[in-house]
Amino acid sequence: MLEVLNLACSRGEHPLFTGLSFALKASELMQVQGSNGSGKTTLLRTLCGFLQQDDGEIRWDGQNVRQAKEEYLSAMFYLGHHNAIKDELSALENFSISAGLAGYQVDEKTALSALRRMGLRGRERLPVKVLSQGQRRRVALARLLVEEARLWILDEPLTALDVGAVSLMEELIGEQLSKGGSVIFTTHQPLAVAGVETQRLPLS
């Protein structure tokens, strides 16, 4: 599925890593590890195509992602540090709109059940500005339940989440892997999915 060959990235004049190669196959879970500033976010953003790599190649199903852009983008889900939700809109509106931007038409029933599974029962129609940081993160993560992405790229998905939500995330990642999807993520919190070995990708 995802193959990275000899990747080199830098931020400004400062080189972050060179010669990085790894492969992520179906049903595999990979955690990118490294201290602050080691280039975890840069790596994930490069995988998304926001940043240009200095050298190397990223392949999806054996094709360079620049050539197979549409297939790659429709098979991929990315959530970064920002939740991409609007304070003025309700959780439900935010959810339908962000799923819509990714190309999915979600009816209200599906949307409500996704938000409820994320622990937002009773708060579906409240404007997001009255929700806590953790609840906002849950609204953003609810898209994982409806979008059929084979590859999840999650940058610090557990930020602001409580213990219950962390175990829910472990459950969701477990489901994704059992469906044959794969997940690459960064976190500074412990995250363990039962019965799955987490591959570690250290950046220095």
Next chain:
Amino acid sequence: MKRLSLLGLLGLVIRRDLLLAMRRRSDVLTTLVFFVMVVSLFPLGVGPEPEMLRKMAPGVVWVAALLASMLSLARMFSADYLDGTLEQMLLAPQSFSVLVLGKIIGHWLLSGLPLVLIAPVLGVQFDMSGDALMVLLIGLLLGTPVLSMIGAIGAALTLGLRGGGVLVSLLVLPLCIPVLIFGTAAVDAVTAGMDYTTNLALLGAFMLFALTFTPLVTAQALKISME
């Protein structure tokens, strides 16, 4: 799960921007109030001679519309940039330019169309004739989308820069001069009893030209700004 078509996606972006504006009305009203104020100040400043007012009316309305549309440009992409929505738009498997076109249309509906609708009322302050008001209205209807479209390129290029608001005006205003010239010339022509259709046709041509190219250019500029 059902997939959205390109048109569905375009509609979604426009509906979203209108919904956001409904929840945050002050942004729309600022532009409109600014336009009304600037245009209304002129009769007070230069005196009430009807002959002079009639002569300067098209220029005043057009310049005020140009400045008013600059006001909201800096906000066009900045909120989406700051909260990460723009990143998600860039990841949409469909063409990013279509989403950008949706944002541009949304911007025009919120900051261009209100000006067009109120302009005839303001024109009455300047004792403009019925024909002149009609041509002014059509001219603005053709010209203000061009201002939004050219403005989008400037807004995309200055995204995330400090003092971007001033810079965007410096970038965009010179490019809007042709619209201003042909927009006012059309009204002058009808007042002088000459053929005004050439000027309007040119404005229409500008609009079609901008409609074809600016979404692509803006999309590229946004990609560069987001690196």
